[in-house]
Amino acid sequence: MLDLSTVISELSHHGFKQTRQRLAVLEVIAGAQARMSPAKVHEQARQLCPDLGLATVYRTLEILDRLGAIRRVHMTDNCEGFAPAGLGKGHHVVCVKCGRVAEFTGCNVSKLVPMATRQTGFHVQEHFLELMGTCDDCYRAAAGMANAHEDRRSRCAC
Amino acid sequence: MLDLSTVISELSHHGFKQTRQRLAVLEVIAGAQARMSPAKVHEQARQLCPDLGLATVYRTLEILDRLGAIRRVHMTDNCEGFAPAGLGKGHHVVCVKCGRVAEFTGCNVSKLVPMATRQTGFHVQEHFLELMGTCDDCYRAAAGMANAHEDRRSRCAC
């Protein structure tokens, strides 16, 4: 879980001021069950801070991302959502139906690095890993229906 | 390597026509060393097909992506680039300096899936993995310089 007070003290440590707007954005993301677009964050944070502007949301998300308090989450087609960052460890599983995000730990991707290095000659510094699937709720809901014959094209053949 | 003639026959198989514009886009991506934005593709493909419109590039990239002929590539900050798709296997290593893309195989991420399932209850269907680093050219170039003290914030603590 994203710990509010930790992040708040991080803000000051890095010379950022603690403002109503930032707290509102932070609180919304901290409580988020699903990955949220900047617009969604804006909409919800407005309930805590009615005069919050969208530009401020963008500026705040940028800062929180830098501090590691939140994580950018990509999706197959569209892009740029944000979710709470746990403790900076772990990776995300994103529900392709409802956007819910969960975190798991125990990533062993770093074991792949030597192999990738050998094959490509690149000097690998970081990695981005995200699993996609359905959360249990959506899975059950779908099981009820006949079949949703979606064009979900899998992107990974390995 | 992306095999042009294969993709071209794929096009017809799926009822798409073979046009100058599509061939130009395809050729540019097939020859790309680095991930390219739609705008970049447009710029280069225009040299093969001067009256090519940007909208057509978008439409063509969409089709090629569906066919699996090219791959969407995400980056840490911005988004949506495209690269040749190898044979649909393997993952990408992207150079954070020059954008060059290489592919490696032997991904073992699927081994993570049971763990993720246990921890989150999600039904995982696919995954997205990308390594980031510097290609050897950029690495050597950087080694020459003192140090580029960039604010490269690592996104992964595992």
Place this chain on the structure above:
DNA sequence: GTGACTGCAAATAATTTGCATTACA
């Protein structure tokens, strides 16, 4: 010949920036 494909321009959508004003520390 005809329907899919295209270019262009206009419409949307998403994000960033400038600047006068406000409010944290």
Place this chain on the structure above:
DNA sequence: TGTAATGCAAATTATTTGCAGTCAC
């Protein structure tokens, strides 16, 4: 009080769509 932060509106940038004309099959 001084400076960083904000809201708003305008500016960019990225992407999609409508439509009349064109071209592959």
